[in-house]
Amino acid sequence: SYAGLQIQDEPETLYVLSEVLNDEAYLERHFSNPNGVLFKAELGSSLAYVDEDPSSYTSSFSQETRENDADYAALIDFVRFIDQSDEATFERDLPNYLDIESFATYLALNDLLVNTDSLIGMNNNYYLYYDDIQERFTLLYWDGNESLGKLAGGNNTTFDLYFASGSGMGPGARGIGGRNTLLERFMAIPAFKALYESKLQLVYDQVYRSGAITQQVQQYADLVRAANAERSLVPADSYETSVASVLAFISGREVYLETTDLLGGQ
Secondary structure: EEEEEEOOOOEEEEOOOOOOOHHHHHHHHHOOOOOOOOEEEEEOOOOOOOOOOOHHHHOEEOOOOOOOOOOHHHHHHHHHHHOOOOOOHHHHHHHEEEOOOHHHHHHHHHHHOOHHHHHOOOOOOEEEEEEEOOOEEEEEEEOOOOOOOOOOOOOOOOOOOOOOOOOOOOHHHHHOOOOHHHHHHHHHOOOOOOOHHHHHHHHHHHHHHOOOOHHHHHHHHHHHHHHHHHOOOHHHHHHHHHHHHHHHHHHHHHHHHOOOOOHHHH
């Protein structure tokens, strides 16, 4: 979301506001157990197993909650499982380690929004929440301001996670975010790939086919226009050009997605 803010003596202008995840209020809203351990993924957090030393993971994941009475043990156990389990064990036990429904939805949303500044491209800008009662992780979406191809990718970017367009950002292209062990193993299991594709269809219907994404852009644009008319926060012409560009990307994205067998054939 956006807000008009003034910092010190600088002119009032528009800033992007990202939701804060690493506080009790967020966790209480979304989890029956808000007292677990929250980790933030930094650039290149590929979920690859290194060793049993917690310091080997601190550059990839920062611990955001319970720093004094919890450690990286659950995270190390998780990445060891991802890296070392055989295929049958991985398929059988991954739902015990990870909320795969929300993970598949996360992948679908980022792909459909062409957000490569995420796990599917840069291997960053996500959180892992460990519920120490259920003993299971949930991957949390965060910081989607590079969506709609702002960082990389066009509106005809494929949603095949192994070959994420010609942008060189996807895991198949081995982009600057590197390989992601969880993503590669997840998509190699037919049942998990089918789950991902079902989430693609669901998210596409809810976001694109319903018109919700266009309505949301127009709603926010109207809010900014109203504020801008009163306070001249940004040049009106350049703002309208930016809004038109976003809407054109969305329209082109929907046209492309309708040509695919998975989504267009519904």
